[in-house]
Amino acid sequence: xxxxxxxxxxxxxxxxxxxxxxxxxxEVAKGELFGLIGPDGAGKxxxxxILTTLLIADKGTATVDGFxxxxxxxxxxxxxxxxxxxxxxxxxxxVEENLTFFASLFGTSxxxxxDLIKDIYVQIxxxxxxxxxxxxxxxxxxxxxxxxxxxxxxxxxxxxPTTGVDAVSRKEFWEMLKRLKEQQITIMVSTPYMDExxxxxxxxLIQNGELLSVDTPEKIVASYPQQLYAVKxxxxxxxxxxxxxxxxxxxxxxxxxxxxxxxxxxxxxxxxKLTAYLQQKNNSGIEIKKIEPTIEDSFxxxxxxxxxxxxx
Amino acid sequence: xxxFLVFVRKEFYHVFRDKRTLLILFxxxxxxxxxxxxxxxxxxxxxxxxxxxxSKDASTQKIITKIAASSYFTIEHNILSYDDMDKxxxxxxxxxxxxxxxxxxxxxKHTNKASIQIIADASDPNTARTLxxxxxxxxxxxxxxxxxxxxxxxxxxxxxRMLYNPELNGSMNFIPGVIALVLMIxxxxxxxxxxxxxxxxxxxxxxxxxxFKPLYVILSKVIPFLALSFIDLIVILLLSNYVLGVPIRGNxxxxxxxxxxxIITCLSLGLLIxxxxxxxxxxxxxxxxxxxxxxxxxxxxxxxLENMPLPLQIISNVVPSRWYYYVVKAVMLKGLGLxxxxxxxxxxxxxxxxxxxxxxxxxxxxxx
Numbered sequence: 001x002x003x004x005x006x007x008x009x010x011x012x013x014x015x016x017x018x019x020x021x022x023x024x025x026x027e028v029a030k031g032e033l034f035g036l037i038g039p040d041g042a043g044k045x046x047x048x049x050i051l052t053t054l055l056i057a058d059k060g061t062a063t064v065d066g067f068x069x070x071x072x073x074x075x076x077x078x079x080x081x082x083x084x085x086x087x088x089x090x091x092x093x094x095v096e097e098n099l100t101f102f103a104s105l106f107g108t109s110x111x112x113x114x115d116l117i118k119d120i121y122v123q124i125x126x127x128x129x130x131x132x133x134x135x136x137x138x139x140x141x142x143x144x145x146x147x148x149x150x151x152x153x154x155x156x157x158x159x160x161p162t163t164g165v166d167a168v169s170r171k172e173f174w175e176m177l178k179r180l181k182e183q184q185i186t187i188m189v190s191t192p193y194m195d196e197x198x199x200x201x202x203x204x205l206i207q208n209g210e211l212l213s214v215d216t217p218e219k220i221v222a223s224y225p226q227q228l229y230a231v232k233x234x235x236x237x238x239x240x241x242x243x244x245x246x247x248x249x250x251x252x253x254x255x256x257x258x259x260x261x262x263x264x265x266x267x268x269x270x271x272x273k274l275t276a277y278l279q280q281k282n283n284s285g286i287e288i289k290k291i292e293p294t295i296e297d298s299f300x301x302x303x304x305x306x307x308x309x310x311x312x
Numbered sequence: 313x314x315x316f317l318v319f320v321r322k323e324f325y326h327v328f329r330d331k332r333t334l335l336i337l338f339x340x341x342x343x344x345x346x347x348x349x350x351x352x353x354x355x356x357x358x359x360x361x362x363x364x365x366x367s368k369d370a371s372t373q374k375i376i377t378k379i380a381a382s383s384y385f386t387i388e389h390n391i392l393s394y395d396d397m398d399k400x401x402x403x404x405x406x407x408x409x410x411x412x413x414x415x416x417x418x419x420x421k422h423t424n425k426a427s428i429q430i431i432a433d434a435s436d437p438n439t440a441r442t443l444x445x446x447x448x449x450x451x452x453x454x455x456x457x458x459x460x461x462x463x464x465x466x467x468x469x470x471x472x473r474m475l476y477n478p479e480l481n482g483s484m485n486f487i488p489g490v491i492a493l494v495l496m497i498x499x500x501x502x503x504x505x506x507x508x509x510x511x512x513x514x515x516x517x518x519x520x521x522x523x524f525k526p527l528y529v530i531l532s533k534v535i536p537f538l539a540l541s542f543i544d545l546i547v548i549l550l551l552s553n554y555v556l557g558v559p560i561r562g563n564x565x566x567x568x569x570x571x572x573x574x575i576i577t578c579l580s581l582g583l584l585i586x587x588x589x590x591x592x593x594x595x596x597x598x599x600x601x602x603x604x605x606x607x608x609x610x611x612x613x614x615x616x617l618e619n620m621p622l623p624l625q626i627i628s629n630v631v632p633s634r635w636y637y638y639v640v641k642a643v644m645l646k647g648l649g650l651x652x653x654x655x656x657x658x659x660x661x662x663x664x665x666x667x668x669x670x671x672x673x674x675x676x677x678x679x680x
Contacts, residue, residue, distance in 0.1 A: 052521045054679045073677075078523040088514035092329045093322065104318040105522045147518075 001066055003155050003186035004028035004051060009060035011046050011209075016058075020046040022209040023060070028188060028202075033181045035200030036190040037299070043209040044190040045085055048159045051188070052082045065154050078106075081153030083144050085160045085190075091133030095124055095143055098132050099150060106151030116183060117146045120176055138169025145176065149185075156180070158189040162196065174199045194296040205299055208310075212302040217295050224293040224301065226250070227266050230258040233278065234285035242281045246274065253300060260297060315524060319532035326506065327536060333502060341494040341544050342551065348486040349556040359443055360388045361408045364397055367416035375428075375454050379410070384446050401433055408432045408443045487552045488640035489613025492633035494548065495571070496578050496607045499541050500599040503582030507533055508595040517679065526677050534579050541575045542568075561647030570643065570653070573660050574636040580667035581632070587674040611637045635659050 004027065011021040020043045028034045036044050049055040051064055053073035061068065067075045089098045099121075103110050114121070124142050127135065132143060141161055148156060158177075162170040174196065177187055189200070197203045198217045205212040205220075213220055231252075233239040240259060243252050248270070252261040263270055271288045278286050293301075327333050361379065365372050380387050388406055400406045411429040413419075420426035430447050432440035507530075510516040519529055545568070552558040560567065582599060589595045608614055610628035617628050628634050635656040642648040650657070 049517075049679060052517075054517060054520060056678065074523070077521050080521065082518060082521040084514050084517045086514040088518050090322070090326070090515060091513070093325055097322070097325065101318060101322050102518070102522075104315050105519070105524050107315060107523065 001030070002027045003030045003032065004034075004062070004064055004188060006047075006051070006062045007060055009047070009050060009057045009062055011043070011050060011055065011057050019209050021050075021057070024206075024209075024211055025060075026204055026211065026214050028186060030186055031181065031184045033177060033187045033199075033201045034189070035197055035203040036188065036206055037192075037194060037197050037203050038190070038206035039192055042206045044206060045159055046209075047206075048082070048084075048157050048188075048190065052080060052157055053077060079154050081148035081151065081156040083148040083156075083158045083161055085163065087140050087144060089132045089140070089144055089147060092131060094129050094131055095135070096128040098143060099146055102147040103150045108151050110150065113150055113152045116152055116180075117149050119179060120149075121146050123172075137165045138172070141165055141169065141173060142176075145173075149180070153185065155186045155188070158187065160190050160192065162191060162193065170196070194299055197295045197299075203295075205302055207303050207306060210306065212306050213298075220298045221293055221295055224298050226262045228291050228293045228297060229261050229263075229271070229274075230255075230287075230289050230291045231261055231274070232258050232285070232287040233283045235283065238281075239278065239283050239286075242278060242283060243274075246277055248273075251301070251304065255297070260291075260300075262301075316528055316532055319524075319528065320535050323506070323533060323536040327540065333506075336501065337498060337540055337544065338547070340498060341548050344490050344494050345487070345548055345551050345556070348490045349552070357383055358386045359384060359407045359439070360405060361385045361410065361443075362388050362397055362400055362406050364394065364409060364411040366414035367412045369417040371417050371420060371454075371458075372412045375412075375451060378450050378454055379447070382446070382450060384443070397431070401431075404433075406433070407439060408447070410447060486613060487548075487556065487558045488637050488644060489611055491545070491548050491552075491571070491640055492574070492611055492613070492637045493604075493607050495541060495545065495575055495636075496603055496633045497600060498544060499537060499575055499578030500582040500585060500603050501596060502540075503533060503537050503579050504585035504589070504595040504599045505592050506537070507583065507586035508589055508592050511590055512592055520677065520679070526675055527672065530583060530672065530675060534576075534583065537579055537582075538572075538575060541579075542572065545571050545575070558645075560644050562643035563649060566650060567640070567643045570636070570639045570657060570660075573657065573664060574632065574639075577632045577660055577664040577667060580664055580671055583671035584667055584674065587671055587676070606631050607633045610634055613637055632660060632663050635663075 006024055006026050009021055009024045010019070012019050024043075024047065036047065038044055046055065050057050051062060051069060053069050053076050056070055061070075063069065064076050065079055067073075067079075069076060090101070093101065099110055103113075110117075120142050124135075124139055124146070127139065132140065135143065145158070145161065148158070162173055165173065170193075177189065178199075180187060191197075200217065202214065202216050203220070204214040213223075215223075231239065231243060236254070236257075236259070240252065240254065243249060243259060243261060248263045248265055248267075250262045250264045252259055254260075267273070271290075274288055275286055327337070363376055363379075365376070376387065379385050385408075388400070394411075397406075397409050397411075401409070409431045411431065413427065413429075416426050416428070428451065430444055432444050434440040510519065520526070549560065549567075553560060581603075585595055585598050589598060606627075610617070610624070610631040611633045612628070617625055617634070620628070639653045639656050639660075642653050646652075
């Protein structure tokens with residue numbers, strides 16, 4: 001039995017004028033670390049709220065731990081852990097008071113499940129008498145995670161847990177998730193950061209309420225159909241404009257200090273041909289090389305394709 | 313049960329750590345009581361008066377001293393001319409003037425009849441009437457004194473008796489009204505804001521995704537405010553008794569029970585407001601502005617309900633404070649028992665039950 005099973009879920013707001021989720025179906029296995037990747041407004045939070053029984057979908061069904069999200073909402077509320085996108089703890093209570101409160105809310109105590117949160121809690125324990133509102137972003141997230149974990153949930157829903165958190169804390173946060181996975185807790189995590197996608201076992205890419213792809217990060221990368229080239233020159237602004245008008249071009253976008261490009265006809269001498277074209281346009285310091293696509297390249301391709309299909 | 317207690321404790325933390333809540337909770341009632349008790353009374357105290365004394369003799373002096381001794385008047389200064397007095401009236405410096413003719417003492421002694429002119433600024437007719445009445449009573453008091461030695465037949469002395477409030481203490485009428493007003497505002501505002509706050513901060517999302525029953529969420533919000541409002545009530549009663557000198561004539565236990573009923577009614581109203589709003593500002597606006605005006609208008613302590621047009625009188629029936637005000641007046645000031653207020657108590661009970669049911673039904677177990 002899968003931990004989360006979503007079947008044809010559709011959710012609209014504003015009396016059907018705004019579609020947040022459009023016919024979404026996916027499954028998450030028990031003990032899996034599943035990532036939901038997508039830009040802001042893609043529908044990630046809506047999906048989380050449907051799964052945590054806070055919203056009712058217009059169409060479709062979903063189960064969490066075998067319980068129906070509408071009928072058996074009481075059972076689900078007892079067994080899942082949920083960390084909303086916005087920091088949602090009591091800012092005027094101290095770290096310890098927050099944790100105690102949430103522990104007793106779920107009918108347990110800190111000492112009962114201390115093993116589960118120990119790794120995380122030791123980091124914030126020195127500040128346990130500090131009010132939650134006065135913690136740094138990373139600390140707040142750790143506390144929120146502790147609070148979501150304190151009742152030993154079977155499924156953990158983390159809605160954008162690393163948004164607004166510094167790079168070091170983000171890395172630590174993901175390491176914690178990996179350790180939690182070892183405890184057989186199913187984790188569904190959403191993030192707008194594509195670099196975090198590689199840290200999940202399987203990911204779903206979501207855009208405008210539609211799933212673009214659901215697979216392991218490796219397979220998504222491997223499914224990239226073309227050779228990808230990185231292009232660089234002294235004047236990046238100029239070269240971007242010039243490459244755009246190259247006849248054989250399929251796509252180009254800025255990626256770090258390079259331009260990532262693909263071509264319609266993947267000919268053998270494409271590098272020399274492009275160099276000649278760019279030199280003719282007075283670009284200097286030209287560098288072209290073949291590269292392996294990253295997960296982000298795959299997403300950009302999938303997203304462009306999806307929006308092209310929509311336009312037509 | 314333990315969950316419930318922890319929740320209630322959490323609510324107390326919220327209250328005691330938020331200065332704004334504390335200020336509303338304890339600052340507002342104390343301020344209102346003192347304001348209404350001292351500043352906003354309909355009594356006239358220290359009205360400015362001038363004396364134009366052309367006679368300047370022993371009897372006029374005695375009358376002037378009597379006037380000066382009363383707490384109602386402050387003698388501004390003795391003006392000699394009529395013109396000066398006229399000027400002072402026009403400038404609004406004085407409310408009242410008293411003129412003794414030059415022959416005052418002689419007339420009194422020889423003809424047994426003298427006249428005094430009392431002039432009042434009647435642009436405010438109520439004040440003018442009250443002031444002249446005060447002056448007349450002071451003068452007749454003097455008259456009685458000088459008549460004590462003389463045998464005067466057939467003297468008719470009207471004897472006034474002010475029921476329930478013989479000292480004509482203005483605070484008396486206000487206190488029950490202020491208690492009703494303060495409890496109404498505080499209970500509705502604080503409850504509605506505290507629930508909406510959870511929605512606004514997103515903590516309601518976590519509370520809902522927990523095995524804790526939504527009904528308990530409501531109850532654990534209400535209980536701390538019930539306790540705190542009760543403390544408020546005690547503070548108000550102590551203040552009005554010891555500072556403003558308003559006695560509690562009836563059964564204090566009955567008064568507290570009726571007040572608890574009223575507090576629960578207001579808390580339910582706050583709950584109802586919280587179920588229909590999503591931001592603290594809206595909740596605050598509805599419960600403060602939206603409740604303040606009807607409470608002030610339709611409770612009857614500032615504007616007598618009997619004088620209102622019929623439609624407004626009908627509307628006033630749905631304002632809970634109106635019934636509570638009646639109960640407090642009856643129990644606290646007149647010392648009546650439950651048999652005198654059972655009807656009002658039943659109405660309050662009904663309102664309370666209705667509001668609680670509606671807000672429980674309206675409480676959303678999901679978002680949106």
